[in-house]
Each structure stands twice: as structure tokens, then as C-alpha cells.
Amino acid sequence: MGAAMSDEILLRTSDMPWINFGAGIDYKILRTSAETGAWTVLFRCAKGSSFAPHRHYGAGEYFMFKGAMEYRMGGAKAGDYGYEPLGVFHEHTEFIEDSELWFTNYGPIAFVNPDGSVAMLLDWKFFADQQAAAQGAAASRKAA
Numbered sequence: 001m002g003a004a005m006s007d008e009i010l011l012r013t014s015d016m017p018w019i020n021f022g023a024g025i026d027y028k029i030l031r032t033s034a035e036t037g038a039w040t041v042l043f044r045c046a047k048g049s050s051f052a053p054h055r056h057y058g059a060g061e062y063f064m065f066k067g068a069m070e071y072r073m074g075g076a077k078a079g080d081y082g083y084e085p086l087g088v089f090h091e092h093t094e095f096i097e098d099s100e101l102w103f104t105n106y107g108p109i110a111f112v113n114p115d116g117s118v119a120m121l122l123d124w125k126f127f128a129d130q131q132a133a134a135q136g137a138a139a140s141r142k143a144a
């Protein structure tokens with residue numbers, strides 16, 4: 001049964017499994033919106049992991065729970081909040097400690113190739129599909 005986007009949500013994130021995103025980076029999906037394109041995730045980023053160059057095709061905001069990251073704006077550490085406006089380009093975002101952050105983006109993020117072309121679009125649909133796949137896997141585990 002699919003939940004309507006307007007449904008009230010309460011998630012116990014400590015009971016949710018981490019899903020691998022890339023080297024040293026995992027996430028938990030909190031919410032995706034097919035109406036607005038917004039998506040909210042928790043990221044867990046191991047010391048030394050990083051996000052490749054990307055452009056924000058929607059504004060974003062984050063709150064660091066744990067650790068420290070270095071990016072265009074400087075250093076962000078546990079307790080810090082950041083807002084990333086529409087169109088901002090992040091050349092390199094590196095986690096210099098084991099980190100966890102809450103992140104909402106109000107649209108897609110485009111990871112770009114060195115020539116500026118889009119290598120991968122990270123959007124609500126990517127996370128919604130991952131969530132559906134994870135729920136499908138959990139349902140078939142239960143049925144087995």
C-alpha cells in the first residue's frame with residue numbers, strides 16, 4: 001500500500017537500515033515528494049569520503065549531527081546548519097571525520113563530468129525508487 005504524499009509521517013530512523021550510496025557514504029530516506037520534488041535523507045559519511053562535483057538544481061539545507069565536512073563555504077561541524085541556494089556549485093565536499101547529517105533538497109542535484117555535462121541526476125525519484133525497492137525486499141523477506 002503506497003502512502004499519499006500528504007500523509008503524516010513519524011519514522012524511527014534508528015530502526016531503519018542504511019543504504020549504500022557510494023564509497024563511504026550511506027543514507028536513510030526520510031521523505032520524498034512527487035509534488036514538489038523535495039527529498040529528505042540522513043547521510044552517514046565516513047572520514048575521507050566525499051561528494052563529487054555537483055550543482056544544486058534546487059535549494060537545499062542541512063544540519064550536521066556528528067562529525068565535520070569541508071566544502072565551498074568552509075568547515076561545518078556537529079551542530080552547524082547550512083543553506084544551499086538554487087544553482088550553487090560544489091566542486092568538492094569532503095568529510096574529514098565520520099559524519100552524519102540531515103539533508104533536504106528542494107529539487108535535483110546534478111553530479112557533473114569534468115566537461116560540465118550531467119553525469120547523474122540525484123532527485124526525489126531516485127530515492128523514491130530506492131525506497132520502493134527496499135520495501136519490496138523487506139516484504140519478500142517477511143513472506144519467505
Ligand code: ZN
Pocket residue numbers: 054056084090093
Ligand atoms: Zn552540495
